[in-house]
Amino acid sequence: MLLLSSTTRAEPQRVVSLNLCTDQLVLALAAPQQIAAVSKLAGDELLSNYVKEALQYPSVGKDAEKIVGFNPDLVLATNYTDPILAAWLQRFGYHYKPYELPQQLSAVPAYIQDVAELLGQGDRGRQMTAEFQQRLSKLDNTLPPVRVAVVSANLYVAGGGTLPDQLLRRMGAINVAALDIANGWGYVSLEQLLSWQPDYILMQRDSLNGASRAEQVLSHRALQVLLEKGRRINVPAKYWICAGPELVDAAELINRRILELEHGE
Template sequence: MRASRLLGLVGGLIACLAAGLAPAPARETAATPGRPSRIVSLNLCADELVLRLADREQVAAVTYLASDPRGSTVAAEAAGVPVTRGLSEEIVALKPDLVVAGAFTTRTTVGLLKRIGFPPLELGVPADFDGVRAQIRQVAAAVGQPQRGDAMVAELDAGLGSVVPAARPLRVLVLRPNAFTVSPGSLGDAIIRAAGLVNVAAEIGRDRTGSVPLEAAALAEADLVVLDDSATGTPSLADALLHHPILEQLRAQGRTLAIPNRFWTCPGPQVAQVVARLAAAARERAR
């Protein structure tokens, strides 16, 4: 069967299901005008903002990733919340009145929702702190909790304001599983610069997130190499490089810093913690 025909059949099925897409009868806790009562989020970063900003009773479902503490900063908040894998039929069956999606995930589902006249709120990827603030406020307004968005932005700003930047611009290289790094012009790059440091990935000549050859990492002579410390519980090829003898030698020299990737994967007040930890490690290294 041709892919276009299959997509058309699936779209037709979803359209049929969508006849009942009108919101389910509101519960007492969701009776506030203009405040959605059945929110579904379709990617991890959407999960984190929705779970932090909306009332628990407003959330109909999040992704299965939200409850995994290895990658999520809201695992506790996600406990007991229904989950989906972002399939169109799952979403329609939940009869949401707000769907929050990411710009690069569940694109088939997003496309089908648009085709049946139910476009989701699509979140971009902030490249700086202004973008983080704007996205927090965007989601807060969408879930009908603007005051919580303002409070979250204030928490972020307080965290950033308390950071004492490094006295001198030490050079930092981030190495994640599979040797992915932080690209120049990204939120991770803004985090590094806010700590008063220099992103070595920019010197290597990368203009987007990509894999860094271990030889390049070794020759870059970074003052600090930031590694993920999120224990997976099982060995993996993606993590194997992070235990290479070269990096073990850097650990022995006190030139590595472990920060869980989950703290700076998505926009939120937790990114201020990364800035603070980078700055503190740089000050210690500079002594």
């Protein structure tokens, strides 16, 4: 569980974000003048929801010298950040805050609010979390028990307990991969995917090459026979790659498209 810090700090004025996922919240919550730099991926149209905003700021990677050149008073990252870089920043006294991304939908609001408080933007955080919860609650049990598979490149599928699984179950759908993969993501064979007999396949696209490889598998004749035309739904990876408020965008897209297809639209 994410806990808010009890330590009172001045509102940071030179925030550097080192990870795509912290980029998204910084760009959404911070005042423009607070942001010093974001990661290079913040400008990637396939992965980022705030490309236009990100391009207004310098980008950083793993270059410690470039990072400290901004004289940051807050550095945000995730547990995927280079541990050597993280240790170096902490050793030299920079206010470095790494986040472990939420694995549960119920933890997303606390994650958003924690970042907002750290930025001195508590009111914006409360507004964002309230909107997230309200939009998500409107989708509860709105789908029939259709069988759905969430597939990324090379038949990497979302099993039980993953965020896509939680979204599908909350809406009333069945994540067929969870029948064999009880927890987390995993690779499956085409034969295994076919055996699940999904009504819908949700395609997660996170790169042009990845989409191409996945398309090759999904164009297999056996799968085309199984799926009616239009029963494949493309979901941009940027909607659920970061376990943030954009998850509800993914849920709304999936919900809307399945209901359209179920009603023959």
